Amino acid sequence: MRDVSARYPSGRLALNKVSLAVHPGELWAVLGPNGAGKSTLVRVISGALRPTAGQLLLRGRPLETMNRRQLARRLAIVPQAAPPPARFSVREVVMMGRSPHQGAWMRASDEDQDATHRALDACGLVDLAERPVDQLSGGEQRRVAIARALAQGGEILVLDEPGAHLDIRHSIELYEVIRREVAERRLACVAVLHDLNAAAQYADRIALLKGGSLLARGTIEEVMTYQRLKDAFEAELYVGVNELDRTRYFLPVRPPPP
Numbered sequence: 710m711r712d713v714s715a716r717y718p719s720g721r722l723a724l725n726k727v728s729l730a731v732h733p734g735e736l737w738a739v740l741g742p743n744g745a746g747k748s749t750l751v752r753v754i755s756g757a758l759r760p761t762a763g764q765l766l767l768r769g770r771p772l773e774t775m776n777r778r779q780l781a782r783r784l785a786i787v788p789q790a791a792p793p794p795a796r797f798s799v800r801e802v803v804m805m806g807r808s809p810h811q812g813a814w815m816r817a818s819d820e821d822q823d824a825t826h827r828a829l830d831a832c833g834l835v836d837l838a839e840r841p842v843d844q845l846s847g848g849e850q851r852r853v854a855i856a857r858a859l860a861q862g863g864e865i866l867v868l869d870e871p872g873a874h875l876d877i878r879h880s881i882e883l884y885e886v887i888r889r890e891v892a893e894r895r896l897a898c899v900a901v902l903h904d905l906n907a908a909a910q911y912a913d914r915i916a917l918l919k920g921g922s923l924l925a926r927g928t929i930e931e932v933m934t935y936q937r938l939k940d941a942f943e944a945e946l947y948v949g950v951n952e953l954d955r956t957r958y959f960l961p962v963r964p965p966p967p
């Protein structure tokens with residue numbers, strides 16, 4: 710993203726000159742308070758909202774020069790809350806991720822079957838594969854949406870709050886899957902996160918947004934400091950260092966009594 714700005718039809722400027730370079734094999738966490746512009750950034754990358762200024766480039770090529778199908782082969786997006794398609798099984802929904810690779814008849818090749826199975830397995834969905842997706846819990850549906858994006862393949866994976874609705878075991882498993890996919894398939898990954906601890910555990914780089922602008926971007930040590938987080942979230946946080954693995958952790962601190 711090069712100096713990207715975006716405005717909603719209402720006139721609200723929701724992104725203001727944001728620049729971000731995400732490389733293969735890198736996981737970026739996008740952090741920031743409610744209304745900072747995180748989902749807008751996802752919408753702009755997905756093509757759902759056209760930037761009013763700046764450029765989006767994929768290996769130097771402007772995204773706007775690609776048609777939807779070309780883009781879908783290279784870029785998979787998991788939006789914040791997408792109602793699952795009704796009356797389809799989990800396997801069928803994950804297979805839908807393969808449609809940009811299929812011909813007009815949507816016949817599944819061996820490669821499509823393999824990619825679907827691999828994604829189901831990675832997201833712990835093999836046992837749920839034949840269940841109707843609209844009868845799953847919120848967390849299970851979230852894993853289906855992510856499995857669909859993994860089956861889609863491509864070079865770029867964009868996730869809006871992948872851990873939302875997930876219990877602690879499934880959120881750890883999911884972040885592990887994402888981390889592994891990023892490393893093994895050299896994905897360039899951007900994940901909007903609210904969980905600062907997950908960001909510090911799993912991300913390589915952090916982009917901190919506020920009011921549509923990038924407040925900071927860089928490594929965890931550079932960005933996830935007491936002062937920067939306090940400025941961004943307007944809240945007191947204790948920033949600790951886990952002595953076992955030197956990762957940072959964050960605890961909200963109650964304001965003093967009035």
Ligand SMILES: Nc1ncnc2c1ncn2[C@@H]1O[C@H](COP(=O)(O)OP(=O)(O)OP(=O)(O)O)[C@@H](O)[C@H]1O
Nearest residue numbers: 717719721723741742743744745746747748749750
């Ligand atoms: N469809 C829309 N029309 C007009 N303004 C919008 C629209 N969607 C979002 N906004 C505004 O744009 C700004 C950024 O919103 P965005 O959804 O990107 O925030 P966010 O960082 O994802 O927040 P959250 O953490 O609450 O999900 C907010 O001020 C929001 O009110």
